[in-house]
Amino acid sequence: MSWHYEAPLASMRRVMEQVLNAPAHWAECPAFAELDMDTADAVLQEAARFASEVLQPLNGTGDLAGCTRAADGAVQTPPGFPAAYQAFVQGGWPALPCDPAWGGQGLPLLLDAAMREMLDACNHGWNMYPDLLHGAYETLKHHGSDELKARYLHKIASGEWLAAMALTEPQAGSDLGQLRTRAESQADGSLRVSGNKIFISGGDHDLTDNIVHLVLCRLPDAPPGTKGLSLALVPKVLPDGSRNAVHCDGIEKKMGIKASATCAMRYEGATGWLVGEPHRGLAAMFLMMNSARLHVGLQGLGHQEMAAQNAQRYAEERAQMGRPIAQHPAVRRSLQRLRTYTEAQRVLAYRAALALDLADHHRDDAVRTRERRFAALLTPVVKAFCTHHGFHGPAEALGIWGGYGYVHEYGIEQTVRDARIAMIYEGTNQIQAIDLAQRKLLADGGAAAGELLASLQAEVGDAPALNALLGEARSLLPRWLARGAGDTAFVLETADDLLHGLAFALLAWAVARLDAAGEAHTAVFAREGVPEGLMHWWRLRDALEL
Numbered sequence: 001m002s003w004h005y006e007a008p009l010a011s012m013r014r015v016m017e018q019v020l021n022a023p024a025h026w027a028e029c030p031a032f033a034e035l036d037m038d039t040a041d042a043v044l045q046e047a048a049r050f051a052s053e054v055l056q057p058l059n060g061t062g063d064l065a066g067c068t069r070a071a072d073g074a075v076q077t078p079p080g081f082p083a084a085y086q087a088f089v090q091g092g093w094p095a096l097p098c099d100p101a102w103g104g105q106g107l108p109l110l111l112d113a114a115m116r117e118m119l120d121a122c123n124h125g126w127n128m129y130p131d132l133l134h135g136a137y138e139t140l141k142h143h144g145s146d147e148l149k150a151r152y153l154h155k156i157a158s159g160e161w162l163a164a165m166a167l168t169e170p171q172a173g174s175d176l177g178q179l180r181t182r183a184e185s186q187a188d189g190s191l192r193v194s195g196n197k198i199f200i201s202g203g204d205h206d207l208t209d210n211i212v213h214l215v216l217c218r219l220p221d222a223p224p225g226t227k228g229l230s231l232a233l234v235p236k237v238l239p240d241g242s243r244n245a246v247h248c249d250g251i252e253k254k255m256g257i258k259a260s261a262t263c264a265m266r267y268e269g270a271t272g273w274l275v276g277e278p279h280r281g282l283a284a285m286f287l288m289m290n291s292a293r294l295h296v297g298l299q300g301l302g303h304q305e306m307a308a309q310n311a312q313r314y315a316e317e318r319a320q321m322g323r324p325i326a327q328h329p330a331v332r333r334s335l336q337r338l339r340t341y342t343e344a345q346r347v348l349a350y351r352a353a354l355a356l357d358l359a360d361h362h363r364d365d366a367v368r369t370r371e372r373r374f375a376a377l378l379t380p381v382v383k384a385f386c387t388h389h390g391f392h393g394p395a396e397a398l399g400i401w402g403g404y405g406y407v408h409e410y411g412i413e414q415t416v417r418d419a420r421i422a423m424i425y426e427g428t429n430q431i432q433a434i435d436l437a438q439r440k441l442l443a444d445g446g447a448a449a450g451e452l453l454a455s456l457q458a459e460v461g462d463a464p465a466l467n468a469l470l471g472e473a474r475s476l477l478p479r480w481l482a483r484g485a486g487d488t489a490f491v492l493e494t495a496d497d498l499l500h501g502l503a504f505a506l507l508a509w510a511v512a513r514l515d516a517a518g519e520a521h522t523a524v525f526a527r528e529g530v531p532e533g534l535m536h537w538w539r540l541r542d543a544l545e546l
């Protein structure tokens with residue numbers, strides 16, 4: 001009855017091949033034209049082996065050991081973490097979705113997403129270290145100077161050096177406009193960066209010789225607020241091999257992901273270089289943040305999968321009142337709900353990854369534009385919704401173990417603690433809801449959302465419960481937009497319900513597509529997800545005084 005992981009490879013394949021028709025989409029992308037589902041499957045099988053055989057055994061031990069500091073202050077990750085990271089690099093995994101021109105394997109983000117789901121399910125704390133690599137790679141590839149790219153991009157793509165994303169300061173979390181870290185231009189074109197950052201994941205560690213910090217800071221002539229932020233690349237080790245003035249002042253003791261070093265960083269006149277335009281740092285950083293937001297959504301998905309499969313196994317073996325607890329209706333209902341929600345969110349998260357692939361690589365301009373809009377729309381939904389359920393799903397599942405669920409060695413207790421942070425970092429879930437409402441819906445008058453919902457409803461067929469949810473979304477969204485256009489307070493008050501209402505409407509489509517591919521989730525979703533989704537739309541009706 002031990003806690004373990006069996007990668008949901010059949011489900012992943014079904015979602016990619018039958019639900020999303022990924023191979024047909026790849027054929028329309030010159031970069032992926034050679035890729036077929038069998039090759040993709042082989043990649044996923046290897047990733048599954050790495051996750052379940054190398055990472056999962058380190059999860060509980062890493063949680064207990066946590067990160068420590070050596071006498072000289074150097075941060076040490078838990079035993080086994082450095083070796084696992086070397087195996088990850090040698091396997092070529094960091095480079096999976098990177099451009100072959102920079103040493104990457106040129107595979108779709110969709111496969112990368114499935115790999116990350118498995119890494120997160122098996123060891124969220126460990127995966128915090130490489131999780132930021134791809135975002136750093138994208139930021140540098142699109143905004144870095146040729147010189148910076150030549151010096152850093154290969155090393156980041158290969159994973160030889162890891163990256164950190166340094167935004168947060170004690171007085172500035174959600175409100176980045178309050179950031180104070182300063183940068184001064186030097187005669188040789190470099191910057192001197194000074195300031196204190198907190199909560200920096202992987203700010204220091206012993207997995208790689210160098211760490212590339214991407215630091216949000218202000219130049220002397222910067223206007224106030226977020227429009228005055230610049231982005232600097234500040235390495236731990238300088239190109240001449242000397243140590244930069246980048247110091248870790250402490251590591252946080254925290255509720256979960258204890259194996260991830262969450263660092264207080266001090267940049268004390270550290271040497272760095274500008275990435276992108278002066279004062280346009282946030283726009284450059286958004287590339288990194290968007291990639292990271294999808295990854296955080298995948299953390300929520302991974303935790304749900306881990307909880308769902310272990311709860312199912314436990315409930316089939318544990319007998320009370322003369323039969324396995326899986327047969328007691330209340331437990332059966334919990335298990336069904338968790339399984340259906342997990343499968344449907346896999347469709348949603350993978351659809352977002354596919355949108356990113358098509359936005360970059362599809363041969364047709366119009367498709368690229370459409371998918372870019374869908375990706376922008378889906379990113380905050382996946383981040384907030386999958387992490388909300390990534391915590392609440394396992395928290396409910398914990399009860400299936402009864403008292404044992406509360407005990408460390410059974411595994412689910414750690415999952416619940418680890419999963420909670422994903423609702424907070426990379427922009428809290430409230431901030432995601434505001435981003436969706438203001439930047440993604442109001443900004444284009446709901447055009448992208450309307451197009452997406454219409455295309456999805458056409459695929460749902462005549463399942464009345466599913467259509468009720470999609471129909472409510474399509475009917476209320478224009479009214480919400482009309483009211484929201486002139487009433488910011490209304491937008492901010494209703495943003496959370498809007499995000500969750502929309503997410504449940506998208507899940508209705510996902511469930512219909514899964515069932516068309518041979519699964520049977522509609523009945524459970526009609527019982528659990530439809531009322532839950534409609535509750536958000538009812539609250540919106542109330543706010544709209546309808």
Ligand SMILES: Cc1cc2nc3c(=O)[nH]c(=O)nc-3n(C[C@H](O)[C@H](O)[C@H](O)COP(=O)(O)OP(=O)(O)OC[C@H]3O[C@@H](n4cnc5c(N)ncnc54)[C@H](O)[C@@H]3O)c2cc1C
Pocket residue numbers: 164165166167168172173174175198199200201202254262421424425426427428429430431434
């Ligand atoms: C383990 C961990 C790892 C982290 N890793 C990193 C990292 O690698 N790099 C990095 O830069 N940062 C990192 N962070 C910081 C994280 O991104 C911030 O904690 C987060 O963005 C919230 O900021 P805050 O803590 O200052 O909370 P606040 O911004 O003070 O927010 C507090 C509460 O107020 C709400 N709130 C704030 N403003 C609004 C608003 N306008 N509307 C509605 N609600 C609002 C929030 O949703 C939240 O509920 C990490 C944090 C932790 C704990």
